[in-house]
Amino acid sequence: MLLTKYRYQVISVTEIFKRDRNGLTEQEFMQRYDVSMYERPSVTVDMLIFTVFDKEQDNYRKLPEKSMQLLLIKRGEHPYLGEWALPGGFVSVHESIEEAAQRELKSETNIENLYMEQLFTWGDVGRDPRTRVISSSYMALVDRTSLDVRAGDDAEDARWFEVSYQVFQEKKTMLAEGYEFERLIKITLKHKAEVLTTTVKIATMITGRTRRISREIIGSQGIAFDHAKIIEYAVERLRNKIEYTHIAFHLMPQLFTLSELQQVYEVILGKELLAAAFRRKIAPMVIETNQYTKDAGHRPSKLYRFNPSWENT
Structure with a gap:
């Protein structure tokens, strides 16, 4: 068995000396091949x-x-x-x-x-x-x-x-x-x-x-x-x-609120989503934490993180 430089697979000696309609082996064909035969974009x-x-x-x-x-x-x-x-x-x-x-x-x-x-x-x-x-x-x-x-x-x-x-x-x-x-x-x-x-x-x-x-x-x-x-x-x-897919989570920080996540989906889809339906849909994709937001002027909101095992849920 031999490994040729033209094929990245093991082939037999018989295959190496197979000849085409012009009587050429693959090695002979490659030696004579003219790369200028075709215009190359x-x-x-x-x-x-x-x-x-x-x-x-x-x-x-x-x-x-x-x-x-x-x-x-x-x-x-x-x-x-x-x-x-x-x-x-x-x-x-x-x-x-x-x-x-x-x-x-x-x-x-x-x-x-x-x-x-x-x-x-x-x-x-x-x-x-x-x-x-x-x-x-x-x-x-x-x-x-x-x-x-x-x-x-x-x-x-x-x-x-x-x-x-x-x-x-x-x-x-x-x-x-x-x-x-x-x-x-x-x-x-x-x-x-x-x-x-x-x-x-x-x-x-x-x-x-x-x-x-x-x-x-x-x-x-x-x-x-x-x-x-x-x-x-x-x-x-x-x-x-x-x-x-979970492609939207590439945009999210490690911890996020469900409202922030919903906004990302709405911006990409170009339409508003019903909060209850959205949360049911993404429930397997997120994990609830014990942490809350602490932004001034906003009511504290529960923080979530991405669930990397959601496809197996």
């Missing part, structure tokens, strides 16, 4: 770093309102010079996609060692004016108070933008063997006086047992590349994940 990574943070308010007696925010960098180079984009960059031939994501995040925002989940791969032709680019996007939900965000590399600035996600038009069209459902989504990203806007059309076509979804940017102001489409998809994915 560039590969990039884009990171969506979300957080939920308190809004500024005048009344300290009220529970602070929260907003969902997304980290963007201001491009310091062409193309899209001066516009805002997701942190990201090109993947080197000597690193994995995950390694590239961590490296680019560190070099552009000063964030490192962050756990991110792969979101989607974007490969539309013409999505980058420089060359043919395929991008793998990653998503994370973080507590921004623990991060020291600073722009670097080719980024002129790095800022947290408040995210507003609104469905403002829906249309259903019947087809011969199914139907098409269109939604127009308006996304507004705001940081102080700077406001970025985009409209994304999502078309879902159902024919028989086939379901196809396409996304199209109808208009975009201040957002580079096709990142508006990626942001829309990420918000939708985040809303789905919060329903069946």
Whole structure:
């Protein structure tokens, strides 16, 4: 039995000398292989770093309102010079996609060692004016108070933008063997006086047992590349994940009140929740402590912590 440098598995001597239709063994084929036969697109990574943070308010007696925010960098180079984009960059031939994501995040925002989940791969032709680019996007939900965000590399600035996600038009069209459902989504990203806007059309076509979804940017102001489409998809994915995972707890401190936790869910889902129903749903995910809040101006509230064994409950 031998271990070849071309396969990371043990194979027999007979397999090594198998010949293809041209009479070549695998070793001979690899020696003659011409890597220039096919045009090779560039590969990039884009990171969506979300957080939920308190809004500024005048009344300290009220529970602070929260907003969902997304980290963007201001491009310091062409193309899209001066516009805002997701942190990201090109993947080197000597690193994995995950390694590239961590490296680019560190070099552009000063964030490192962050756990991110792969979101989607974007490969539309013409999505980058420089060359043919395929991008793998990653998503994370973080507590921004623990991060020291600073722009670097080719980024002129790095800022947290408040995210507003609104469905403002829906249309259903019947087809011969199914139907098409269109939604127009308006996304507004705001940081102080700077406001970025985009409209994304999502078309879902159902024919028989086939379901196809396409996304199209109808208009975009201040957002580079096709990142508006990626942001829309990420918000939708985040809303789905919060329903069946513990991802929201990445935003919480070690101890928290149920009202604070409910606010985080409401901000991400974009809707109000009934307190009683919410508490029944998350009951297995939290553990009650003997501690209470001590904030001035507020009645003491019971503090809870995350239950890491909730899935086995």
